[in-house]
Amino acid sequence: MSCPDMKTFLELTAITERLVNAILVDQIYFWQYEFQGICHQEFIILLPHTNKQFITEAKPLVGTVMSMYSHFRHKLYYANEVRNSIREGGIAFFFRCQPDNLLYINFEANYVALSNKLSPQGVFKRANEAFEMEKQKIKNFSDGAQFYMDRGNYQLCAFMLHQVFELCYRMAEIVLLGKEKLSHSIRNHHQIALAYVPQLKLVFDRNDEKDMTMMELLDSAYLSVRYENGYYITERQLLYLADKSQTLQELMEKACGDMLEAFGTALNTVTK
Structure with missing residues (x-):
């Protein structure tokens, strides 16, 4: 991910803080890339797999937070789901969930997206x-x-x-x-x-x-x-x-x- 400008940095900080306060979250990543001449800016929000919060409950809360930032896309997944996908060849998740893209991590999380053992x-x-x-x-x-x-x-x-x-x-x-x-x-x-x-x-x-x-x-x-x-x-x-x-x-x-x-x-x- 290229270094964001100051305006984007402040937005990322504000969004991350609001998300962490709104939902249970394991990790938040932000990936900025260009494909076919279009610049994409995406939040990847990884949730714990717990009966305390289902993804269907988190989606409207995240939607409320992100409604003020329509220039950013966002996707919600369970953290273990993404980890398993990467193991099976989920190259898109592999690049999105690189350490350089990490905005937030819950150190009590049961899963991290990337394993050090992955080739x-x-x-x-x-x-x-x-x-x-x-x-x-x-x-x-x-x-x-x-x-x-x-x-x-x-x-x-x-x-x-x-x-x-x-x-x-x-x-x-x-x-x-x-x-x-x-x-x-x-x-x-x-x-x-x-x-x-x-x-x-x-x-x-x-x-x-x-x-x-x-x-x-x-x-x-x-x-x-x-x-x-x-x-x-x-x-x-x-x-x-x-x-x-x-x-x-x-x-x-x-x-x-x-x-x-x-x-x-x-x-x-x-x-x-």
Whole structure:
């Protein structure tokens, strides 16, 4: 993290103090970085896993604190969740939770995000392996969509396309943010990823009525095809979504590849 200017430093100090007074917290990190020409400033707030405070209870309190600082993003996680993710190749968390980014630590915490026994190269290797696995999953569902399209089973084709979209977004969330959002809503995933990959407007533009209608049709495919019998979609609509899915795959694979390449280049800054 580059050294913040005095104004930012004072804001970080004030936010940290307010957060510590508002919730039970183990660690607070602040990471400032540039990706695809956009400067990102993020708070990563790690909570203890305790029945004294659940993450759903902490979120509105943190939201109140951060409402005065809309230029900063913030994410809440359980500390043990982040630690386990890093062990499994969570390279985004690995860089966010570097000691240089630490603003606050509770010395009575049961978990710290980074273990001294972790090999940065090992984390990076597992991150790349996970990326390749996610790409293969996406390809399998894409092939499945084509299979059902060729056989005229438009409902199952739509379901497979929904999975292609969802897995693309989840892949990007893991690589770019550290953790995917547990949601089947394409709209939700798109909104999250758009802040980091602005080219996603080429896939779904919220100012384009047709795009929003098609997103809604895609979103309804998951529940409707699985649990209902009334889902209807035309071949033309499927071809439109299939074309969008190819654009999404290309954008997400490039964004994730670029981010992993940047992480790989930066490894020497944490291995000295």
